[in-house]
Amino acid sequence: MIDIVVAVCSTSPQLAGILLLDLPNVVLTDLRAEGGELRGVIHVEASGAQCPACGTWSARVHGNYTRSVNDLPTVGRRTILTVRVRRFVCEAKQCPRRTFAEQVPGLTRRHSRWSERLRSTVATIGLALAGRAGARLCAALGIKSCRSTVLRRVGELPDPAPSDPRVVGVDEYAQRKGHVYGTVLVDVETHRPVDLLPNREASTVAEWLSERPGIEVVCRDRATFYAEAATVGAPQAVQVADRWHLWHNLTQTVERCVSRHSACIRAALSTTDVPAPSGSDADSSNDQEQVSPWPTGHRFADRVRATHAAVHELLAAGHSQRAIARHLGMGGKTVARYARAATPEALFSGQWQNRPSKLDPFKAHLRQRWADGATNAWALWKEIGALGYAGGYGAVRDHLRTMRTVPQAVALKPPSPRRVSGWITTRPEMLPEPHRRRLQAILAHCPELTALVEHVGTFADMLTTLQGERLGQWLVDVRGDDLPSLHNFAAGLERDLAAVTAGLTLPWNSGVVEGHVNRIKMLKRQMYGRAGFHLLRKRVLLA
Incomplete structure (x- = not known):
């Protein structure tokens, strides 16, 4: 790399001002680029310096030496300043220090190899990004620093001046x-x-x-x-007292109140216009069970229907029963029986007949339990076994299989107490229409929750309009209703009444x-x- 040497004197004061930020009594005498670094030489022209121990001004020079100081990168290059430092003699006899080295205000400090502006820049980066991210940004800017150094620079910052807020x-x-x-x-x-x-x-x-x-x-x-x-x-x-915390405590109280009246929620849901399970499908299934014990999908019935259709199709095509027997691999008497039958159901005989079963006395009980939501075949088998059923599990399982194919009406799940409390604590004009209708149905079955909604609305109006003077009457009204959870909330407000009233009155x-x-x-x-x-x-x- 070609070394560039720039002599900075009175002909280039602007460059020295940019690099040194117009520090008083500081002169830049040399600046050169070496291996990706900028190296400058500066010295101080002040006539003397002040002793850091006793504050005595001294102009008596004891000696001088050079020190290197890392400065902020310039045009992406690391900048190192070589400072010619003078050591002065302190002439105060009572001073414990005999000699001291001068410092450049705004540039150097004792025992530091970083300039003041470099320390300040790294500390600012550390305040914003902390250690690891700050070290990565320093590396991108050309500043050599690890994460621990970045955090140390933050720790060295002085505390802000103490304030006395109102x-x-x-x-x-x-x-x-x-x-x-x-x-x-x-x-x-x-x-x-x-x-x-x-x-x-x-x-x-x-x-x-x-x-x-x-x-x-x-x-x-x-x-x-x-x-x-x-x-x-x-x-x-x-x-x-903070208003958000007051409202948050009230919403928790509302949820506890609603939990105490879960039965009212279920009762309101049962009387609303919900599609009830219809018995038409089950009745049609029972009728089909009485007419044809082997409906479509049973392996024996499907096989008989397919064979019956094939035999009658070949007969219609003009084939003889003997030819049909050879073609289908069936006996002659079997083909004749299929040919005589007008419908496949006429062939359902023997074991396919609708004979009485041990399960018949218990089918009504099974249908009722199925309607109640009990769908576990093993549990129902055990249940009717206790009632006197002596048959096997397979008959119960097969009977319930026919019921599983019947479409069942989907019942609405009761809303959770948290959901209902959310409806109660939402502004009525912001509540969607379906939720509003369900809330009205619940309130129609529970006067306690109706009173709760009125109290919550009154408290919300106090909180949003800053009318804390109404709090006393609100507490009296709450005591008049049978709402134990809300009574506990009111008792908590009374223990901190002054702060709560101020929170509902003042803008803070x-x-x-x-x-x-x-x-x-x-x-x-x-x-x-x-x-x-x-x-x-x-x-x-x-x-």
Whole structure:
């Protein structure tokens, strides 16, 4: 490769400004391309430097040396800057350091081989993509860095300045689902996370709240430990119960109420216009059984019908009975019997006759049990055996086989309590017409569920129109109906009445907090196996 040497002096100040971002008192004296890398030489023109230990300014030079600093890639090439560093003597007698090396502000720091802007760029990539993905992007940009280095750059970032929000949202997040939980606190007005706590203990949250006396509103769910923390740590703040959690708790209560009235759902379904099983097909099958015990599909009947048709076809063609016997390989008397029979059914004799069976007294019972839904032949055989049937299993099986071919009406399956509760908690104008009709049929058979629908509608109107002053009358109305599950829900609201009333009155809610909980899940998945609390906190607060 051909080496390119560029002398940068007063004739090319623009190139030096682009490369060094116009750093004060820094001069680029040489720049060359070597083996896919850009190497530059810079030095500082300042008259002196400030001691990092005592802050004394010194212009007395003790010596100098060179150090190499990796900088941001330039036009896709790795850039290495060689800095001529001077070492100064600290003239303060009380200073513990006798000499110190100068640093280039905005470019170098002590014991670092990376420039400040390179460190900042890698930290920004780490905040957005974490370790592995961040290392891959760094490689594509020409920055040599492994995933651990990317995460270290994120960990070195300073914490954001502490803030004192006026409206704060509190919720839990899972560090390890089912085992370890933490707390996320969000400024509801700016929609930015304020802090991340390592646990969800009431004492920890209360201590954090007590350090910020400017908090006026605390948005939370209905967890008791957050209610206790807000009461102890921020007694001056108004606690607001989240409306989504209130509605979610109500839907769970509605489902329990509907489960208690499953019999009403089945009764309503039985009286609706559902196609009932018709007995015409079964009756026709029984008639066919009385007229012809061997219907189409039985091997003996089919064979007789085929032979009868063949014999009469040959007779119509003018063949003699002897010729037909030779052609079909049958005896002469057999051919004559087929020739005399006008229909195949006239040949059904002997064992094919409709003789009485041991099963006849039990066929009515079998048909009734079949209509009830019992279709297992072995179980029915055992059942009629207990009633006195002495026959074998095969007769029961063959009898039920004829019934399996009869089309059966499909009965509607009763809707599940969750499905009915979904109908109840859906806006009436948004409910499809078939579901609305089925819900009306259920309510017509159950006055308790009718009262439940009225209470749910009233609560939904309070929640959507922010009319929390109606909550007291709603609780009184609920107590007047026989709905134990809804009574338990009302008792829970009364234990947290102030926060619930505020949640149904004020415009604040915990929706933005739930969004950040979902974001934390995404960040955890990015850092699978490396998501310690301190690193996770950095990414949540700074990303």
